[in-house]
Amino acid sequence: MSKFMLIAGPCVIESEENVMLIAEKIKGIAERLDLDYYFKASFDKANRTSITSYRGPGIDEGLRILKKVKDTYGLKIATDIHEPWQADRVKDVVDIIQIPAFLCRQTDLLVAAAKTGKLINVKKAQFLAPWDMKNVVKKIEDSGNKNIMLCERGTSFGYNTLVVDMTGIQEMKKFGYPVVMDATHSVQKPGGKGTATGGNRENVEPLAKAAIAAGADALFFEVHPNPDEALSDGPNMVPLDQFEDMLKRIIRVYDAVHEK
Template identity: 55%
Template sequence: MSIGPSRIGRGQPLALIAGPCVIEPGDLTDRIAERLAKLRDDLGIPVVFKASFDKANRTSKGSFRGPGIDEGLRTFERIKRATGLPVTTDVHESIQAEPVASVVDLLQIPAFLARQTDLLIACAETKRAVNVKKGQFMAPWDMEHVVAKLQAAGASGVLLTERGTTFGYGRLVNDFRAIPIMQKTGAPVVFDATHSVQLPSAGQGVTSGEREMVPYLAKAAVATGCDALFLEVHPKPEEALSDGPNALRLDDLEPLIRICLRIRAAIEE
């Protein structure tokens, strides 16, 4: 399937969806996008820039949510012009689908909303590609119904993302069987290595995480055959305004992707 100039799926290079969790004040978001565009050029892989204009599901009311849809879309337009990267962001309400699709190349459905039929249909009817994160409460085989809803409503393409399954309180686990199971739907499968190491609501009113586990899960997912990796990155994760504990340090991104590309080459021999 195509996302702007990028193609993701079987027979295509390992793709990367990456960026900060949320659009932060100042030029930080643009600087991250520039680094990702350089990575695209240096490694010759498809890269999609991601960030949220509104984190609508923060644990605490006082947590930073983002600049909102209007400023967010202006940021995405600027990044696309400056870098040529396709962009993606999450859509939380049906009413957001059309204006977001006027700028963004790939609409993302958050895991908590993966079963929301009206939201799925609204996104599909924009004729943009849609990436649905498998709900933490869903089995991988349940996602065939999500794909059917989107295809029936006219989505130009569908991605599915594995991002962990709830295991008790404050912890997620990954069942890597989910990757080949969801690929049986015909949709390319993305592995979200940074949200998979979240410790939900485990940090005094915020979500914590285990950043040091990101490389292990990313490499395992590539070895299992995922079509793309999803990684939240930040120059200084300890200062990030959202999801810092599970974000990968930006300087660590290229070395990890180089290793993952070698794994990908090995399993394709």
């Protein structure tokens, strides 16, 4: 990769206004810092802790808003899918199709995503060893797509707890594809608030820096103007007004690692 690759945006589409604000702000940051930027937001969060949790606007409205971001700001787009039929629906709007961690072994979902020809970012399941991702990679490759990224997002460690094994980054790089570090989901406490997921936002930056030092090729962040009032994943999202300074500090690590 010639530039530092950044995937960032809100966890879920809360409103058109919210999405457009975040996209505009991060676009400016990415231009100032010369980053290869992909705007990410979900149209549906199908694996929320509680049945009453906000899931998003759905695929029709969600894709309309993501297309508006693309057309208005000229940004590349990433979003996740949960069912095979959604791959064909999203392919004309998005540049990266993301496979959620819990679904990374779902063969039909991987095949459908692969057949779009898009860049596929597969999150490693919290219950898988890094080397087990070889079977995930093969499913996508055998479906005719070698445009793949693998994403580290933490491993289950007891109840409501995740840890990140940085050696897993190098293990997954052995498959020959870029590895992304999801720095915000890696600090989650799944179900840790009873009917919602908790998190330790203060650990996002240290984990991102460590991942870059360990060889990660790209970083993924969820960002929000007011995380404490966000409708999903607030405890682990980065406040928008702190994001640029955080990235500057992380990029210093990236530059040191890639110094020639």
